Amino acid sequence: MTATLPEAQAHSVPPNPLEEYLALCKEACDGEITRLYGSADGPGTLRDLVLDYPRRGGKALRPALSIAMCLGLGGHLEAVLPTAATLELYHNAFLIHDDIEDESWWRRGKPTMHIAHGIPVAVNVGDAMLSLSLQPLLDNVERVGLGPALRILRAVAHMTRKTVEGQAIELDWVRANAWNLTDADYLTMVELKTSWYSFITPLQAGAIAAGAGPDRLTPLEVFGRHLGAAFQITDDLLNLRADPQAYGKEIGGDLWEGKRTLMLLHALRSAEPAERERGVQIMARRRPTADDELGLGELLDRLASRGELSRAGRDAIDELLRTQHIAPPKTLADIRWLFELMNRAGSLEHARDVAAHHAQQAAAALAELDWLPASRHRDALAALVDYVHGRTR
Amino acid sequence: MTATLPEAQAHSVPPNPLEEYLALCKEACDGEITRLYGSADGPGTLRDLVLDYPRRGGKALRPALSIAMCLGLGGHLEAVLPTAATLELYHNAFLIHDDIEDESWWRRGKPTMHIAHGIPVAVNVGDAMLSLSLQPLLDNVERVGLGPALRILRAVAHMTRKTVEGQAIELDWVRANAWNLTDADYLTMVELKTSWYSFITPLQAGAIAAGAGPDRLTPLEVFGRHLGAAFQITDDLLNLRADPQAYGKEIGGDLWEGKRTLMLLHALRSAEPAERERGVQIMARRRPTADDELGLGELLDRLASRGELSRAGRDAIDELLRTQHIAPPKTLADIRWLFELMNRAGSLEHARDVAAHHAQQAAAALAELDWLPASRHRDALAALVDYVHGRTR
Numbered sequence: 001m002t003a004t005l006p007e008a009q010a011h012s013v014p015p016n017p018l019e020e021y022l023a024l025c026k027e028a029c030d031g032e033i034t035r036l037y038g039s040a041d042g043p044g045t046l047r048d049l050v051l052d053y054p055r056r057g058g059k060a061l062r063p064a065l066s067i068a069m070c071l072g073l074g075g076h077l078e079a080v081l082p083t084a085a086t087l088e089l090y091h092n093a094f095l096i097h098d099d100i101e102d103e104s105w106w107r108r109g110k111p112t113m114h115i116a117h118g119i120p121v122a123v124n125v126g127d128a129m130l131s132l133s134l135q136p137l138l139d140n141v142e143r144v145g146l147g148p149a150l151r152i153l154r155a156v157a158h159m160t161r162k163t164v165e166g167q168a169i170e171l172d173w174v175r176a177n178a179w180n181l182t183d184a185d186y187l188t189m190v191e192l193k194t195s196w197y198s199f200i201t202p203l204q205a206g207a208i209a210a211g212a213g214p215d216r217l218t219p220l221e222v223f224g225r226h227l228g229a230a231f232q233i234t235d236d237l238l239n240l241r242a243d244p245q246a247y248g249k250e251i252g253g254d255l256w257e258g259k260r261t262l263m264l265l266h267a268l269r270s271a272e273p274a275e276r277e278r279g280v281q282i283m284a285r286r287r288p289t290a291d292d293e294l295g296l297g298e299l300l301d302r303l304a305s306r307g308e309l310s311r312a313g314r315d316a317i318d319e320l321l322r323t324q325h326i327a328p329p330k331t332l333a334d335i336r337w338l339f340e341l342m343n344r345a346g347s348l349e350h351a352r353d354v355a356a357h358h359a360q361q362a363a364a365a366l367a368e369l370d371w372l373p374a375s376r377h378r379d380a381l382a383a384l385v386d387y388v389h390g391r392t393r
Numbered sequence: 394m395t396a397t398l399p400e401a402q403a404h405s406v407p408p409n410p411l412e413e414y415l416a417l418c419k420e421a422c423d424g425e426i427t428r429l430y431g432s433a434d435g436p437g438t439l440r441d442l443v444l445d446y447p448r449r450g451g452k453a454l455r456p457a458l459s460i461a462m463c464l465g466l467g468g469h470l471e472a473v474l475p476t477a478a479t480l481e482l483y484h485n486a487f488l489i490h491d492d493i494e495d496e497s498w499w500r501r502g503k504p505t506m507h508i509a510h511g512i513p514v515a516v517n518v519g520d521a522m523l524s525l526s527l528q529p530l531l532d533n534v535e536r537v538g539l540g541p542a543l544r545i546l547r548a549v550a551h552m553t554r555k556t557v558e559g560q561a562i563e564l565d566w567v568r569a570n571a572w573n574l575t576d577a578d579y580l581t582m583v584e585l586k587t588s589w590y591s592f593i594t595p596l597q598a599g600a601i602a603a604g605a606g607p608d609r610l611t612p613l614e615v616f617g618r619h620l621g622a623a624f625q626i627t628d629d630l631l632n633l634r635a636d637p638q639a640y641g642k643e644i645g646g647d648l649w650e651g652k653r654t655l656m657l658l659h660a661l662r663s664a665e666p667a668e669r670e671r672g673v674q675i676m677a678r679r680r681p682t683a684d685d686e687l688g689l690g691e692l693l694d695r696l697a698s699r700g701e702l703s704r705a706g707r708d709a710i711d712e713l714l715r716t717q718h719i720a721p722p723k724t725l726a727d728i729r730w731l732f733e734l735m736n737r738a739g740s741l742e743h744a745r746d747v748a749a750h751h752a753q754q755a756a757a758a759l760a761e762l763d764w765l766p767a768s769r770h771r772d773a774l775a776a777l778v779d780y781v782h783g784r785t786r
Binding site: 045046097100102103119120125126127128131132134146150153154156157160161163164165167171299300303309310312313 | 438439494495512514516517518519520524527528546553556558560561565693701702703705706709
């Protein structure tokens, strides 16, 4: 049992203090996840798969928020670790199911769970991680006492409701091919989908684990909401341009997936009717699947050009595919065109401005927390605001 | 607030008392689900989808077990209803995700969630139902007191772990195309996958809601384990032959899905090596997908026979499909052959014998519960043992 994080090691060249803080939190959280699940009962395959995404790296941002908040308020590390580990596990469960829902292929430098192991296994592994997370929250009764343990459970119940509601809104937008959405619509969705589980609840749960009263939770909600908005917009911007080695996700994946980002919505709202119509048509196209890699179309083209397939035969095959609603997928040219549309409309600058506004609001909300004493934990939270927003600079 | 179930109505022709009891439990549970989720926040689409499977009918077996156990021990209906409703919601969440994992098309007389709304929506709706289920269990603190509420939460946490472990084992068997499995292997998997969430935990949670002590839980585990085994084997037998209107699932779906049932494993163990090899090869074949309905093969055949597609062209297309590992799916002839193999080996009789043994063990376990007084609730439990096992008669 440890009361706090170890002190940073002495270095000849001082590293970035935030990175060092995040690394310490990640180490503590990884240790807790191994303690909780590394020797779990059940088939080894399931245990390995549960630990797959958490072991792929990632910054462990959510555990760091919980730990910084708890230690910053004078709480003990062992009081918050099960909660921090649980939130990290929830995050990874959501990632596995999101990757299925978004048809993503790549996550932290490796194929996504459903690409590597199939959708059935990926659905069950995500369910396993959601299921496993309840036990440590119940064990909290012994760690932090009954009242705080129940308050953390209620916060997590609230968080999961918000998250699935946000996910449902985003899926609805893609399904309905909605485009006439405002910045406010986008921010409402992001608050539900991202801010609660990634920022607000980690901060609140850390504070509760330190014994903070209910009056502390509202200012933390404000802080987490703005931090979440700045984070998600920045993440969406990174998705358009970042180096996959550094970013760990697919480049432009959001455009292939038909995600409604602040930039894309701004570009469509700003576009001339004809361009908007083209953009909306592109968004309605499905993402290419592995089947599209078959090259069946190209082969049929070649056969037809060599006279080995009649014109009528080619037409019949195309007609069959068409009537079966096998619509053509998005192409790279489509994605480039959307990107150009956003560039011409100044949508990336607009998104950067909105992200900067929310980062400033988050910094201001943190500055107002006069009940959080100065410490390296508070410093880490302040540095996190800069980090979350500054990744595109 | 109601203390108990209403009395059955007077009938000119007395109906089946168990069916009447189940109908009363279902009505009470449906009312509770509507109270809990019918006016939930969030987008109407998500709410409607959360209520879709529960509203499709089903016998509400799990709520009935909880209610009968609680009322039979002198507990109040309102003490058990949130738990009963939560268990029914869990069941329906598992069904939605199972249907994705098993590629099932049909559920209670309608297309499955992922067939009707796509895999992304179905994954999220299942997650929503799992997430929503935590709140009523927390509200239990006010209904049944802190101690019992925490014990019910722990029982549910234990249950979900067991369920995902069982699901993982079954998915592993399908993935590895395992066939050399004993009755005991099958029963271990069924206990994890089915008995905990469908029988053991509903019985235990109902008893806890009535204030029963920890010493009551082990005999209920024994009762639920045998009841679960009899139920699942009977369900697997029904899957081979039942009327879809009465049964609500696909006929022979298990064989198409490659499920390892007691009958199929018995047939493979009993078969001559050559027949076993053929059976195992069939099981390795994938289930036909919607794409297979395209009729592309038939169209190519027609074009080739009319000279509109050259022999070389047809070969090139076949080779392309073959090298892309688009293996041929199972056929109806495959399924018929497996069914005949089971018939010849007497596997259906063997399965019926095993189910009967567990039904007898369940009846004996119930008979030994001398702390459960005689009542219409105890009678309902006894009738349920007969019902669960007797569906194939």
